[in-house]
Amino acid sequence: MHYNGVIDRYKKYLPVSDKTPVISLKEGNTPLIPALYLSKLLGEDLEVYLKYEGLNPTGSFKDRGMTVAISKACEEKVEAVICASTGNTSASAAAYAAKAGLKCIVLIPRGAIALGKLSQALIHGAVVLALDGNFDDALKLAREITDKHPIRLVNSLNPHRIEGQKTGSFEICDCLGEAPDFQVMPVGNAGNITAYWKGYKEYKDAGKISRLPKMLGFQAEGAAPIVRGHAIEKPQTLATAIRIGNPASWKMAEQARDESGGLIDMVSDDEIIEAYKILASKEGVFVEPASAASVAGLLKLHKQKYFSLKPKTQNLKPKIVCILTGHGLKDPDRAIKTIKEPKAVKANLKAVLKEIGY
Ligand SMILES: *Cc1c(COP(=O)(O)O)cnc(C)c1O
Numbered sequence: 001m002h003y004n005g006v007i008d009r010y011k012k013y014l015p016v017s018d019k020t021p022v023i024s025l026k027e028g029n030t031p032l033i034p035a036l037y038l039s040k041l042l043g044e045d046l047e048v049y050l051k052y053e054g055l056n057p058t059g060s061f062k063d064r065g066m067t068v069a070i071s072k073a074c075e076e077k078v079e080a081v082i083c084a085s086t087g088n089t090s091a092s093a094a095a096y097a098a099k100a101g102l103k104c105i106v107l108i109p110r111g112a113i114a115l116g117k118l119s120q121a122l123i124h125g126a127v128v129l130a131l132d133g134n135f136d137d138a139l140k141l142a143r144e145i146t147d148k149h150p151i152r153l154v155n156s157l158n159p160h161r162i163e164g165q166k167t168g169s170f171e172i173c174d175c176l177g178e179a180p181d182f183q184v185m186p187v188g189n190a191g192n193i194t195a196y197w198k199g200y201k202e203y204k205d206a207g208k209i210s211r212l213p214k215m216l217g218f219q220a221e222g223a224a225p226i227v228r229g230h231a232i233e234k235p236q237t238l239a240t241a242i243r244i245g246n247p248a249s250w251k252m253a254e255q256a257r258d259e260s261g262g263l264i265d266m267v268s269d270d271e272i273i274e275a276y277k278i279l280a281s282k283e284g285v286f287v288e289p290a291s292a293a294s295v296a297g298l299l300k301l302h303k304q305k306y307f308s309l310k311p312k313t314q315n316l317k318p319k320i321v322c323i324l325t326g327h328g329l330k331d332p333d334r335a336i337k338t339i340k341e342p343k344a345v346k347a348n349l350k351a352v353l354k355e356i357g358y
Pocket residue numbers: 060061062088089156186187188189190191192193241242288290291325326327
């Protein structure tokens with residue numbers, strides 16, 4: 001059977017009708033990979049899984065929400081779409097707008113976007129404006145523009161984005177046959193944690209699952225407004241996708257945390273890079289730094305004995321799902337800065353054999 005994207009698969013849970021022109025690049029249906037190394041490392045009779053969202057068409061989970069947002073924008077006949085972006089929203093908006101034949105305007109903080117993402121927005125034909133300001137400034141401007149002009153905002157403030165993104169939790173439950181016990185994920189503008197929690201609750205109401213996971217969100221230390229309890233004027237982290245000082249869905253993220261009995265905590269850039277290297281070198285999964293915040297959080301909680309102190313559920317082996325939000329090729333500079341450059345060797349057999357220890 002052909003797979004036709006998240007709107008086709010989950011339409012009964014989405015705000016679409018027969019009149020909605022579906023703009024899809026066959027996003028979603030991403031693998032839930034058993035993390036054997038991490039499961040063993042935790043050593044507590046836990047099963048860790050990686051939801052590899054980097055395998056979406058533009059390389060991040062943003063595509064799940066964008067297929068719904070752009071399809072609805074077409075249905076409602078808007079003139080153009082606009083977004084503020086730390087990179088992945090613009091890559092996704094530009095691609096889906098291109099497919100729909102819609103004009104797309106992108107506002108980015110100048111100099112703060114990973115190269116792969118910038119190249120995507122440009123080549124898909126968006127009007128890209130690099131602002132002297134940070135993400136929060138760009139989002140404020142985008143909101144002002146859409147308040148006054150027939151242009152649709154496609155940031156996660158657009159409820160259609162959240163609707164599409166909740167399909168990630170449906171897929172996890174369909175794959176495991178039940179909700180996981182814990183879900184770990186990075187938190188930036190906080191749309192995704194809002195979306196996943198909404199998805200789990202809807203699946204429970206529909207009788208597809210019998211319980212709900214604890215939602216465990218992680219911000220970067222230099223961009224942790226929810227953890228610190230106040231907005232951060234100048235957020236700093238090498239995980240550019242979560243470099244956000246005043247998340248749009250702040251309240252909703254706290255609601256997901258509190259209703260689920262979970263937590264929102266922070267990890268340092270060093271912890272993020274450590275997790276980034278483990279994922280690539282032990283699990284074979286290359287992600288961008290922001291995505292590694294989920295595994296950095298998993299390891300931090302493990303060190304604090306968070307999982308062993310939890311009362312055991314009826315499940316013999318509690319399941320933990322880490323959301324890996326974006327592909328490592330989005331930000332190749334970071335990989336090269338993290339690991340030393342390849343060694344230069346003469347092109348002869350003796351020299352090569354000596355280097356490889358034979
Ligand atoms: C957008 C993004 C995030 C943060 O998601 P929010 O919904 O803003 O919290 C994390 N990782 C990657 C790769 C992203 O693109």
